[in-house]
Amino acid sequence: MLLILLLIIPLLTGLVSFFLKDPKVVKSWSIFGALVTLIVASLAFCGIKEAGALKVDVQWLPALGANFSLEATAGTLLMTLLTAMAFVLVYIAQWNKDIEHSPRFFALMGLAASGLMGVFLANDLLLFYFFWELALIPVYFLAGQWGGKDRIKASMKFFIYTFLGSLLMLAGLIYLYISTPDYSFAYGSIATTGAQLPAEIQGVLFTLFFIAFGIKMPIFPLHSWQASAYEQSFTPVTVVMSALMVKMGLYAVIKWLIPIFPDVDKIFYVTIMVLALIGIIYGSLLAIAQKDIKRLIAYSSLAHVGLMIMGAFSQNTFATEGLYLQMFNHGIIITGLWLLVDIIENRYQTRNMSELGGMATHAPKAAIALVIITFASISLPLTNGFVGEFLLFLGIFNSTYEYKIWYMAIAGLGIILGAIYMLNMVQNVAYGDKKELAVADLSGNEQLSLYLIIIVIVVLGVYPNMVLDLLS
Amino acid sequence: MKPLIATAVFAILMMFASLYAKEKRSLSNFAGILMLGLVGLNIWELVDYTHLLKSSDADPYLFQKMLRVDNYALWFNVLITSASLLYVLLFRKSIEAVGKHVGEYYALHFFILCGIFLVSSYNNLLILFLGIEIMSIPQYVLAGSDKHNLKSSEASLKYFLMGAFSTGFLLMGIVLLYGAMGTFELNGFNFYKTGTLSVMGVMGILFMLVAVGFKVSAAPMHFWTPDVYDGSPTPFTAFMASIVKVSIFLAFMRLFMEGFANMDAYWKVMVLGVITALTLLIGNITAVYQQSVKRMLAYSSIAQAGFMMFVVIGSDVMGMKGMVLYAVAYTLATLGIFAVLVKLKDYTYDGFNGLAKKEPFLAVVAAVCMMSLAGIPLTAGFFAKWYVLASAIRQDNTFWLVVFALVMAAVSVYYYFKVIIAMYFKKGEPELNTAVTPFDKALLAIVVCAIIVLGVAPEMLLSWI
Numbered sequence: 012m013l014l015i016l017l018l019i020i021p022l023l024t025g026l027v028s029f030f031l032k033d034p035k036v037v038k039s040w041s042i043f044g045a046l047v048t049l050i051v052a053s054l055a056f057c058g059i060k061e062a063g064a065l066k067v068d069v070q071w072l073p074a075l076g077a078n079f080s081l082e083a084t085a086g087t088l089l090m091t092l093l094t095a096m097a098f099v100l101v102y103i104a105q106w107n108k109d110i111e112h113s114p115r116f117f118a119l120m121g122l123a124a125s126g127l128m129g130v131f132l133a134n135d136l137l138l139f140y141f142f143w144e145l146a147l148i149p150v151y152f153l154a155g156q157w158g159g160k161d162r163i164k165a166s167m168k169f170f171i172y173t174f175l176g177s178l179l180m181l182a183g184l185i186y187l188y189i190s191t192p193d194y195s196f197a198y199g200s201i202a203t204t205g206a207q208l209p210a211e212i213q214g215v216l217f218t219l220f221f222i223a224f225g226i227k228m229p230i231f232p233l234h235s236w237q238a239s240a241y242e243q244s245f246t247p248v249t250v251v252m253s254a255l256m257v258k259m260g261l262y263a264v265i266k267w268l269i270p271i272f273p274d275v276d277k278i279f280y281v282t283i284m285v286l287a288l289i290g291i292i293y294g295s296l297l298a299i300a301q302k303d304i305k306r307l308i309a310y311s312s313l314a315h316v317g318l319m320i321m322g323a324f325s326q327n328t329f330a331t332e333g334l335y336l337q338m339f340n341h342g343i344i345i346t347g348l349w350l351l352v353d354i355i356e357n358r359y360q361t362r363n364m365s366e367l368g369g370m371a372t373h374a375p376k377a378a379i380a381l382v383i384i385t386f387a388s389i390s391l392p393l394t395n396g397f398v399g400e401f402l403l404f405l406g407i408f409n410s411t412y413e414y415k416i417w418y419m420a421i422a423g424l425g426i427i428l429g430a431i432y433m434l435n436m437v438q439n440v441a442y443g444d445k446k447e448l449a450v451a452d453l454s455g456n457e458q459l460s461l462y463l464i465i466i467v468i469v470v471l472g473v474y475p476n477m478v479l480d481l482l483s
Numbered sequence: 484m485k486p487l488i489a490t491a492v493f494a495i496l497m498m499f500a501s502l503y504a505k506e507k508r509s510l511s512n513f514a515g516i517l518m519l520g521l522v523g524l525n526i527w528e529l530v531d532y533t534h535l536l537k538s539s540d541a542d543p544y545l546f547q548k549m550l551r552v553d554n555y556a557l558w559f560n561v562l563i564t565s566a567s568l569l570y571v572l573l574f575r576k577s578i579e580a581v582g583k584h585v586g587e588y589y590a591l592h593f594f595i596l597c598g599i600f601l602v603s604s605y606n607n608l609l610i611l612f613l614g615i616e617i618m619s620i621p622q623y624v625l626a627g628s629d630k631h632n633l634k635s636s637e638a639s640l641k642y643f644l645m646g647a648f649s650t651g652f653l654l655m656g657i658v659l660l661y662g663a664m665g666t667f668e669l670n671g672f673n674f675y676k677t678g679t680l681s682v683m684g685v686m687g688i689l690f691m692l693v694a695v696g697f698k699v700s701a702a703p704m705h706f707w708t709p710d711v712y713d714g715s716p717t718p719f720t721a722f723m724a725s726i727v728k729v730s731i732f733l734a735f736m737r738l739f740m741e742g743f744a745n746m747d748a749y750w751k752v753m754v755l756g757v758i759t760a761l762t763l764l765i766g767n768i769t770a771v772y773q774q775s776v777k778r779m780l781a782y783s784s785i786a787q788a789g790f791m792m793f794v795v796i797g798s799d800v801m802g803m804k805g806m807v808l809y810a811v812a813y814t815l816a817t818l819g820i821f822a823v824l825v826k827l828k829d830y831t832y833d834g835f836n837g838l839a840k841k842e843p844f845l846a847v848v849a850a851v852c853m854m855s856l857a858g859i860p861l862t863a864g865f866f867a868k869w870y871v872l873a874s875a876i877r878q879d880n881t882f883w884l885v886v887f888a889l890v891m892a893a894v895s896v897y898y899y900f901k902v903i904i905a906m907y908f909k910k911g912e913p914e915l916n917t918a919v920t921p922f923d924k925a926l927l928a929i930v931v932c933a934i935i936v937l938g939v940a941p942e943m944l945l946s947w948i
Contacts, residue, residue: 074942144860155908163908167900174896178889185873186882219886 013055014067014081017091017128020048021098025121034113038106041117045098048124052095056088060481071138076188076195082134085481086335090131090262093342097254098124100463101247104350106456108357116157122149123251130259136184136196139267140177143223146259147173150251157245165236165243169252172226172236180223183216187271205271213272217279220268227260228316230283231290238297241309246353249305253312253349254342261316261338264323265331280324284412287324288421291317295428299435303362304355307436308348311388314425315341321422322403330406332482337399339478340387340471344396347384347464351377354457355440358450364436368443374452378441380461385437387468389430395471400426484545486524486560487600493517494593501586511575514589518568521596525564529557544606548668551606555803558948559603559733559810566726566814567596573818573926574718576917577825581629581716588628588719591621595727602734608657608667611734615653615698618730619646622723626715638714645707649697656690659683669742680747688743692754695738698731701792702761705785709769712781717830720777721821724784729810732791736806740798748878755796756884763789763891770898777830779898780820783856786895787813790871790888796881797874804945805870811944812855812863812937819852819930820902822923828914835902836911842919846906848927853899855934858892863937868892870941 024044031037055065064084071079083091098120110116126149129142147170154166188196191204205213226233241249294313301307319341322334354377355370356362371378383394390396407419453461471478497514504510532552535541543552571578571589579585594617601614623646627639657667663684664672697704712720743751766786773779791809794802823845827834839846855864872888875881905911937944 072940072942074946141860148854148859152907155904163904167897167904170900171893171896175890175893178893179886181869182872182882182886182889185869185876185885189873189876 012067013051014065014083014132016051017048017055017095017132018081018125020044020051021121021124021128023121024048025118025125028114028118028121031114034109037113037117038102041121042099042102042106044121045095045102045124049092049095049099052088052092055083056085056092056481059083059085059088066134071135075137076191076193076197077137078135078197079138080135080197081132081138082198083132086262086331087131087266089335089339089478089482090258091128093258093339094124094127094131094255096467097250097342097346100346100350100460101250103456103460103463104353105247107454111157116153119149119153120247120251123153127251127255127259131262134198136187136198136201136267138196139263140181140184143180143259143263144177146256147177150248150256153248153251154240154244157248159243161239162243165239169236169240172233176223176226176233179219183219186212186216202271206273208272210274210276213275214279217268217272217275220272221264221279221283224260224263224268227263228257228320229260229313230320231286231293231313231317234290234294234313237313238306238309241312242303242305246349250346250349253309254346257312257316258338258342261319261323261334264320265334269324269326281412283324284321284418287317287320288418289317290314290320291422291425292428295425295432298432299428301432302364304364304367304436304440305352305362307364307432308345308352311429311432312341312345314429315345315388318400318403318422318425321418322406325403325406325410325412327406327409328483329402329409332479333399333402333406335482336395336471336475336478337403340395340399340468343464343467344384344387347380347461347468348388350457350460350464351381351384354453364439367440369441370450371441373450376453376458377461380453380465381441382437383465383468384461385433387472389433390426393469393472395468395475397472398475484550485528486521486564487597489521489524490593490597490600493521494590494597497586497590497593501584501590504586507579507585508575510585510589511571511579514592515568515571515575517593518564518571522561522564522568525557525561529561532557545604549607549610550601550604551670552604554948555807556604556733559730559807560600562807562811563599563603563726563730563814564596566811566818567592567722569926569930570718570722570726570818573822573923574721574825577716577718581718584628588625591625592722594621595722599727599730602730605734605737606669608660608669611738612653612657614734615731616650618727619650619698622646622719622727625719625723626711628719629716632714632716634714635716638711641707641714642711645697649694649704652690652697653694656687656692656694659687659690663687669737672742673745688746691738692758695731695735696758699728699735699788699791700762700785701758701788702765702785705762705765705788708785709778709781712784713775713778717777717821717825720781721818721825724780724821725814725817728784728788729791729814732788732794733806733810736794736798736802739795740803744798749880752796752878752880752884755792756881759789759792759796760884760887762786762792763888767891767894767898771894773898774832775830776824776832776835776902780817780824783895783898784817786891787856789891790868793871793875793884793888796878796884797871799874799877801870801877802874804948805867805874807948808863808870808937808941808945809867812867812934815930815934816852816855816862816864819848819927819934820856822927822930823849823852826915826917826919828916832901832905833911834913835905836909836913838906838911838913840910841913842915844924844927845919848931849906850903851931851934853902855938857896857899861935861938863934863941865938866941 067081069079071077126146133139151170191200229237291314294310298307298310322330387394387396390400598614598618605611623643626642627636629635663681700708770779770782794806855862858864858868872885876885
């Protein structure tokens, strides 16, 4: 029941928003809906230990063998919790701003939330595919209607990339479906069928699915939609893309890809590890070269996701737990960073680092928030980023790869590079003396959202067992 | 049998009506009533025959095995007539605006439907020929019915010349097949009668492929399509691109499912596969470069034909379901987007700029239709593509083709979504031809609901078939 609520509440909130007129009413209604979703998500997550796995299974298309079936383990619920939390934080941060066509905006946000929840919860391959697309469509409309000047081009690129990936997945999905003995999309029967296919066919299908997931993450050669889409989108939409949609790809790898195709030639895994490493180094180097803070964070995300991809393919409990935790952490941290970028851009009317500086003098609260969230992003101990990345490294160390020490060394280099560009950014924005423009400090709602993020960062950094206990 | 005779009679009634009717509107109303009657007759026929076909000694043949009635054909006729009713109601204003001879236009539509009923249930190649000709000749006339427009005349002449040429191929193919097998009857075909496949039989199949391929605008027999669809008056383009096209596909599929069923599978996949791949490639890539939405839709109809070719390759029960679903999904979406198009003055993409602000309802309809054509989940187009691809993938050596088709579907998103971008993301003042009446809105709402309902639960339709 809780799972259905997780889908229905954002959907209903969104649909009702379409018909509300007054921007104030729409905002309060959406925050209310998001809060209720968050409560439900927290209840489900906290109760998972007692309840075991939550399940829903209703007939949908009997002749086709597709069921409306949802399943949630602790990892799944952590993702839904992240989704619910990100929407609440974003809505709070937007409270004092006027959004153009706000009913339409909040309606599409609600639909996107519902689609994302579905992707994480679905336990039927066709249903999963449906939600995978449903999460994409509202985000496309959001990215196309609100944002920078080149948003139409950027959103189209984003859409075509991801849609191409989805269609390749669809080809693999049809093949898998036709191969099941009883024509079914149920997780169990898809997984057994996939495992029984000859290794070469598994390889082909693995590739098709991986391209779809890899575009969403994004992994190195498939990433070129990312920076422009993040840069051109309106901040709440960027948060949805980078904090949540990225996790769809990673989550799908551990939920669907690896269990369905267990006999895939390990050469694929090694290739993916290498691509992830390239992503880490390449993303970091690009981030160092950026002047625009929004692009800088976009490329840093490419690097961070690289490490998570390595964790996903390491296949042991450390890596899996670390991945879930780090997906959650990364989502929270990057939400904080985007909110700060938005705050900075609103105050200084620029995102160019060479024109920014001295924020600590006039807006000390914003500067402190920026520093703490940056520390989490470069995974300093006592922040949640540290715990997650540490577990991921431990996972890679325990994997069976031949050159795992080298992998770790190169990935570690990525962390060092991360410290360089992030600290450089903080230095330039908060402390540089180039510009002494008097700006307002954080408003109440901005404080609320950022402090909530900081609380999560610190609490999970000091006492990660709160979540890890449930995950194991 | 009842609807078949009725269409011919209705067509003649329609012609006489134009002698007596003073106003164009009353002719449209009369046509609507006759179409409604035709839907009723088809349902009556369906109920009658489902009852009959259930008994063991049922005889599905009519007119000395000329026609064969089965569940698919009956359902298809019901659906296609309902779509025609929708078409008449949606486009009546624009049909009246084409020219003086409104009664005759409607009469020609009824003749086309008569041809459709023949090709949906033929069992004899002569009936196929008759059906295709009865469908084609009125289309030549309709294409040229806007006599003051040079492009319309060009469309008509082009269509007629090329069509006559393909008729030659069709006849030749029928004759060669008769020579090879000594029969016109689909279920009597046996290519291995003399032990080996005869050259005459192979040539016959190839000739048939060219002729039917021409009618469904499969590449490389597609060259007439953009000019004809672009030049013809818009409502008639809508009719040709949707209802007529899917009907010929049903005939095409019957030919391969029943007549050529015992053909070598490898050979079939290769020849049809190459045609399919070419159709998809040419249709999609060329559509990307179009400036006019009407012309883009012409190319997109070629691309969609590429997808429908998959049912011909698959030729199994799932394909048959896929065919019916694709026919409905594609017809609904095409009628919907053309219904929006005829309301606009400017047919270029720029003409759609800012439509979401001025006419939000029309914009929603166009967006849903475009998404359905692109095959986005939750719209009928998704399950239509699903079924046709699933049917083809079961054959050997088709996986490459399915992957290729899906890559092409990603290309199609580009040009379909350009319409959505224009409507929602760009600013502009689109000019409308006629105001959108509540009646139009209700009809378009039905279209949108049908697309979405079939996208969530296609079994509501398919479980019947």
